[in-house]
Amino acid sequence: MPHWLSDPVRPLLGLERDVADVNAAQMAARTVVVYAVTLVVVRLGSKRLLSKATAFDYIVGIMLGSIMSRAINGSAPFFPTLVAGALLLGIHWLFALLAFKTNWFGSVVKGERVLLIKDGEVQPEGVRQSLITDEDLEQALRLQTKQTDPSKVRLAHLERNGQISIVPYPREPKVFNVSVEAGVQTVRIEVQ
Numbered sequence: 001m002p003h004w005l006s007d008p009v010r011p012l013l014g015l016e017r018d019v020a021d022v023n024a025a026q027m028a029a030r031t032v033v034v035y036a037v038t039l040v041v042v043r044l045g046s047k048r049l050l051s052k053a054t055a056f057d058y059i060v061g062i063m064l065g066s067i068m069s070r071a072i073n074g075s076a077p078f079f080p081t082l083v084a085g086a087l088l089l090g091i092h093w094l095f096a097l098l099a100f101k102t103n104w105f106g107s108v109v110k111g112e113r114v115l116l117i118k119d120g121e122v123q124p125e126g127v128r129q130s131l132i133t134d135e136d137l138e139q140a141l142r143l144q145t146k147q148t149d150p151s152k153v154r155l156a157h158l159e160r161n162g163q164i165s166i167v168p169y170p171r172e173p174k175v176f177n178v179s180v181e182a183g184v185q186t187v188r189i190e191v192q
Helices: 007-011 024-045 057-071 078-101 103-110 124-130 134-145
Strands: 114-118 153-158 163-170 174-179 186-191
Touching: 007 024, 007 078, 024 153, 024 186, 057 078, 057 186, 114 124, 134 163, 153 186
Parallel strands: none
Antiparallel strands: 114 153, 153 163, 174 186
């Protein structure tokens, strides 16, 4: 425990007792400190942790919660636990940087996208590899394209974050030629 902490702060956080012997007030004070430290560390080290995350990010989030909860409930030493949480986010930041700089490392820690539909044809190997059911694919089609016909889809992928992305074929406008009256020029209408 750092010597620079004042005498009133040590008892407030329960730093003078056995690790697992903290009362409710000390646990509440620890919660405030751990929350503030974790918020600062996440904001400084890993903005992507709170964005649209991949499995890579979710795992770090779960681990961070598990580590920091030990500092709150007193099941681990307070300051070493805070350092361990900060170190975990530092490693996450380093891995994210390596993934950004090198494609092969990004594929290792984040995975690869998987082709599900190409030129209107469902790709059985991609669907099987991803364990995507017909119902899952139909749901994604309904939500993103408002229809369920894969033949109207140019590309669909299971992305690294677990979502299905769909690129439909461009819709050709319907063109109608309408004659107004004899001797009047034909009017052309395009309906999108």
